[in-house]
Amino acid sequence: DIQMTQSPSAMSASVGDRVTISCRASQGISNYLAWFQQKPGRVPKRLIYAASSLQSGVPSRFSGSGSGTEFSLTISSLQPEDFATYYCLQYNNYPLTFGGGTKVEIK
């Protein structure tokens, strides 16, 4: 199975900060990586697919990059509604596997 390692597992940031979350795959997955945002008590919402394609309706302050084994999600200017847990997902091989999550908290 492909292991997805996210870092950091948690972070504190302020409104307006630039935030970057990393996701590393244990083997190459081309660009078949998605990012999800989950707020407490809510269903996960897809932000990015194919590593860098922005899901329709998602603000442009979210961006994704990477290929192979190294990926990142960047929030260019953190907004109050962005405090949440973020998960990466590889969908290049079965079983599909998620990263452990990154919780973004208010500083």
Add this chain to the structure above:
Amino acid sequence: EVQLVESGGGLVQPGGSLRLSCAASGFTFSAHYMDWVRQAPGKGLEWVGRIRNKANSYTTEYAASVKGRFTISRDDSRNSLYLQLNSLKTEDAAMYHCTRVDNSGSLGAFDIWGQGTMVTVSS
């Protein structure tokens, strides 16, 4: 409106069985692969399994943790997805979400999620 609505969760004893359902609306259900994803309380996301569409013979894939115990099926005439859970273990306790798989490349990823149905396994 595209919507997925799960039902059938509840409390079951270890070793017991449960059948979850997911009603789809607002899109051509028969065309899509469908997945189940679960999340234990306070934990991360775990992919459970997939069922392909008729064009791909309704074949299935499962996570190792559930293979041989869980079975995914679908009824395209009812726009419904099912998950049969057998030989349940305490570690199967989770919110179970049905998800729609889209054409985002390779195996496809989930773009639409249902609200989920909670499964509790306890004696």
